[in-house]
Amino acid sequence: MCFSRRPSSGQVDLKPFNGRLFINGVTFNLLFSTEKLDKIACFRINTFIGFILVVSGIMLKLIRIPVISEGLDRIWTTQIILGIPLFAGVLGLFLKNGARNVLLPIQGSVFILAVMSYTFFYGRFLLENEFSGDFMIGHAPGILAAGMAYGVKQIIDFSGNRINLKAARIVTASFFSAGAICDMFFVVLILRFFSTRA
Numbered sequence: 001m002c003f004s005r006r007p008s009s010g011q012v013d014l015k016p017f018n019g020r021l022f023i024n025g026v027t028f029n030l031l032f033s034t035e036k037l038d039k040i041a042c043f044r045i046n047t048f049i050g051f052i053l054v055v056s057g058i059m060l061k062l063i064r065i066p067v068i069s070e071g072l073d074r075i076w077t078t079q080i081i082l083g084i085p086l087f088a089g090v091l092g093l094f095l096k097n098g099a100r101n102v103l104l105p106i107q108g109s110v111f112i113l114a115v116m117s118y119t120f121f122y123g124r125f126l127l128e129n130e131f132s133g134d135f136m137i138g139h140a141p142g143i144l145a146a147g148m149a150y151g152v153k154q155i156i157d158f159s160g161n162r163i164n165l166k167a168a169r170i171v172t173a174s175f176f177s178a179g180a181i182c183d184m185f186f187v188v189l190i191l192r193f194f195s196t197r198a
Contacts, residue, residue: 050086
């Protein structure tokens with residue numbers, strides 16, 4: 001996803017773009033843009049992310065691996081619980097502006113909670129289980145940092161609280177940094193995973 005300025009609305013529009021530009025585009029615009037996020041674009045992205053969380057949660061539910069089923073149960077349950085309010089973003093496409101301003105900060109909070117839950121439950125899952133055979137583990141570094149920054153920016157832009165630009169950038173950068181720490185945590189876990197299989 002990417003941001004581009006809309007001359008007509010003065011807002012930041014989120015659009016898909018080449019994956020190679022993901023980190024640079026999201027980082028620059030979330031941390032340094034002076035414009036608000038576009039509401040409709042946010043609802044579309046939130047709906048898509050929520051759909052992914054719910055579907056992947058259902059898929060994990062259908063995977064029954066007795067040795068690690070307990071860890072998977074915690075993960076798929078959390079994904080579905082957090083995915084539903086994000087998927088509800090589809091309703092935002094039809095709500096009035098006032099209701100949108102209520103729903104978007106809530107969804108921003110869910111994004112932050114989702115990153116924290118992802119880090120805790122998946123991290124615990126990787127630390128508590130021994131893997132063998134054809135298990136594949138992957139993580140896209142930067143996705144958690146972007147998720148934290150995106151979530152807090154929704155709260156800042158649409159909660160109605162007046163916050164100056166400098167303070168907004170500091171808050172967004174702080175959450176981005178917290179997400180980056182979560183990303184690094186997973187990089188370390190994945191390196192540990194491969195080292196134990198070597």
